[in-house]
Amino acid sequence: MSATIYDVAREAGVSMATVSRVLNDTAVVKEDTKKRVVDAIAKLSYRPNAVARGLASKKTKTIGVIVPDVSAAFMAELVRGIEDVARMYNYHIILCNSDGTLQREIDLVGTMWEKQVDGVIFMSPKLQPEHIDTFEEAQLPIILCRTEDPERRIPSVNINNVQAAREAVALLAGKGRDRIAFLGAAVEEATLTGRRREGYAQEATQRGLSTVYIDTSKEDYATALVAVRAQLNIDRPNAILAANDEMAIAASHACADAGLRVPDDVMIVAFDNTKLTELARPQLTTIAQPMYDYGAVAMRFLTKLLRDEPVSTYLVVLPHQIVERTSTLTR
Amino acid sequence: MSATIYDVAREAGVSMATVSRVLNDTAVVKEDTKKRVVDAIAKLSYRPNAVARGLASKKTKTIGVIVPDVSAAFMAELVRGIEDVARMYNYHIILCNSDGTLQREIDLVGTMWEKQVDGVIFMSPKLQPEHIDTFEEAQLPIILCRTEDPERRIPSVNINNVQAAREAVALLAGKGRDRIAFLGAAVEEATLTGRRREGYAQEATQRGLSTVYIDTSKEDYATALVAVRAQLNIDRPNAILAANDEMAIAASHACADAGLRVPDDVMIVAFDNTKLTELARPQLTTIAQPMYDYGAVAMRFLTKLLRDEPVSTYLVVLPHQIVERTSTLTR
DNA sequence: ATGAAAGCGCTAACAA
DNA sequence: TTGTTAGCGCTTTCAT
Numbered sequence: 001m002s003a004t005i006y007d008v009a010r011e012a013g014v015s016m017a018t019v020s021r022v023l024n025d026t027a028v029v030k031e032d033t034k035k036r037v038v039d040a041i042a043k044l045s046y047r048p049n050a051v052a053r054g055l056a057s058k059k060t061k062t063i064g065v066i067v068p069d070v071s072a073a074f075m076a077e078l079v080r081g082i083e084d085v086a087r088m089y090n091y092h093i094i095l096c097n098s099d100g101t102l103q104r105e106i107d108l109v110g111t112m113w114e115k116q117v118d119g120v121i122f123m124s125p126k127l128q129p130e131h132i133d134t135f136e137e138a139q140l141p142i143i144l145c146r147t148e149d150p151e152r153r154i155p156s157v158n159i160n161n162v163q164a165a166r167e168a169v170a171l172l173a174g175k176g177r178d179r180i181a182f183l184g185a186a187v188e189e190a191t192l193t194g195r196r197r198e199g200y201a202q203e204a205t206q207r208g209l210s211t212v213y214i215d216t217s218k219e220d221y222a223t224a225l226v227a228v229r230a231q232l233n234i235d236r237p238n239a240i241l242a243a244n245d246e247m248a249i250a251a252s253h254a255c256a257d258a259g260l261r262v263p264d265d266v267m268i269v270a271f272d273n274t275k276l277t278e279l280a281r282p283q284l285t286t287i288a289q290p291m292y293d294y295g296a297v298a299m300r301f302l303t304k305l306l307r308d309e310p311v312s313t314y315l316v317v318l319p320h321q322i323v324e325r326t327s328t329l330t331r
Numbered sequence: 332m333s334a335t336i337y338d339v340a341r342e343a344g345v346s347m348a349t350v351s352r353v354l355n356d357t358a359v360v361k362e363d364t365k366k367r368v369v370d371a372i373a374k375l376s377y378r379p380n381a382v383a384r385g386l387a388s389k390k391t392k393t394i395g396v397i398v399p400d401v402s403a404a405f406m407a408e409l410v411r412g413i414e415d416v417a418r419m420y421n422y423h424i425i426l427c428n429s430d431g432t433l434q435r436e437i438d439l440v441g442t443m444w445e446k447q448v449d450g451v452i453f454m455s456p457k458l459q460p461e462h463i464d465t466f467e468e469a470q471l472p473i474i475l476c477r478t479e480d481p482e483r484r485i486p487s488v489n490i491n492n493v494q495a496a497r498e499a500v501a502l503l504a505g506k507g508r509d510r511i512a513f514l515g516a517a518v519e520e521a522t523l524t525g526r527r528r529e530g531y532a533q534e535a536t537q538r539g540l541s542t543v544y545i546d547t548s549k550e551d552y553a554t555a556l557v558a559v560r561a562q563l564n565i566d567r568p569n570a571i572l573a574a575n576d577e578m579a580i581a582a583s584h585a586c587a588d589a590g591l592r593v594p595d596d597v598m599i600v601a602f603d604n605t606k607l608t609e610l611a612r613p614q615l616t617t618i619a620q621p622m623y624d625y626g627a628v629a630m631r632f633l634t635k636l637l638r639d640e641p642v643s644t645y646l647v648v649l650p651h652q653i654v655e656r657t658s659t660l661t662r
Numbered sequence: 663a664t665g666a667a668a669g670c671g672c673t674a675a676c677a678a
Numbered sequence: 679t680t681g682t683t684a685g686c687g688c689t690t691t692c693a694t
Contacts, residue, residue: 004688005688017664017666018665020688030663033664047441047445048445049386049447049686050445051386051446051686051688052386052687053687055670055672055689057689058689062446071408072407079402080428094393096418097414113378116381275607276606276607335670346681348681360679382670383673383686386673386686387672388686667691667693668691670686670689672686674683674686675683678679
């Protein structure tokens, strides 16, 4: 397994150029000599050295994937989507966690350049001007995934979070709920939760409903539990729209602890449709984001860029979907 | 960002060898000239091309990670552990999903060779002779992670699943449970669940308890739910040890549906300590596997191998821990 | 249809 | 302390 292309050439009685040709199918080679080469390759169990290839061709067939944290809820599904499509197109992925830190994100783009990746799929909680500068300097094909570029300079794949949140509010309002609270971190607009807040506000306002924000510092179970409990003591909403599944479960538990019934007293809608929503009792209505597709589509998009295939748009919007379960069921 | 080492050398008025020296700190360079080089690097925003480096040095500073499926429960945590430690030692990871398929696993090891990775961390449901052959042929430093080599030919990091299961049975028996069932797939010994079954059987037998196996074809929620429901109609155990958290939740739900109370009527112990066990109600007692540590320790181990540091053992056994929650609490 | 030869950008002897 | 010079294993003109 450590023969070189030169060994193969000698074994087959041809030049290394010819071996390269049959390897890459980059020119016509006579059937007969091709066979000799193929046999030699098998005999020596030759495998081309991808590093040498990368240096000579300036294509490494690897792409960089920069995510805040693979181990975060369902992020791995997205990565799986990337990897599956990457494999279909003969790419491999270098996976890096940035913790959503600007400095690390910037460093990583540089590192990706060093590694000579053919392209990058980038995820971040919030895109900043520095990101754009870095992208430009690196001169790498980059796709944003589940990350919004408000100015649409970088190609991206996303869902319409504003619309999704509006639909959730509409669903709840349609079931007669008139005091719908939004549970999530108080963040800027150009972020996931930010857009969801925005949609919530739009739809509630349009329907003449008052808005109630249950703001949290972090978006996890424990923080949400405390926040919801506090809210229930002040003013009890009859529906809660949570920024993610974990927080929704916290809301559900907080209600139960306060002697409130879900969905009868308080309906709950979550975001993300992770496994949690099915395993929880009552099961939670949630807005499904196509996590796997996020990755798959982003990677497919990137392959198009890499092959100079025409792309119809630089802003791919994936469909979302409300999955209705017990937590919004009227009896 | 696309200057070469040669450009830097010219800019600094030195030879490329000197630039290489300050880059790699591989020999003493006079303070003065070093400064000129550093300045030139900054001026040209030079970044070394890792591919060229890899070809010349035969070290790519990247390691291959082969897992069945990143998106499987908590597998991403393990990968995170790997990546964090890899970063500390200046490595990057190429992540590949094998779906636990022998053919793909073998192919991937070959691909890793092509990519010239410095080492591989390998995970598989069950190690087979073909794996060993492939590893030998590839001549790559390989660490098994959460994967057992019964003949201990390949270095590995694991927990003692037999012991863990025994402790779980002991816990339940200590609380007076005398009909403890094991819920899991009926698989061979040299696998995770296989070892857990083994430990269950050992401890139960030693204590003179009868064994009840609730066998399933797959190890997921839906399959487990059906299996447990069926079992409850035949013969009701007063405790269930589940092969993983998801199945344990199924057991919990099946009990609830049958009008049985957890833990009063049926105690439940799970394996893995994923988030599910905390978010479920009742919360589940579970055996914590140090998922992050699995990856972190495996990667650390690998760095030792790569640096020819002495390793005291080729079989690293990580500590496990029973996390007791409501599902085994006696009131 | 095939071969010769020049790089790709770097590391690592070997000299000086 | 620094420079010169081979490679590393391939791809890719340019000839033939």
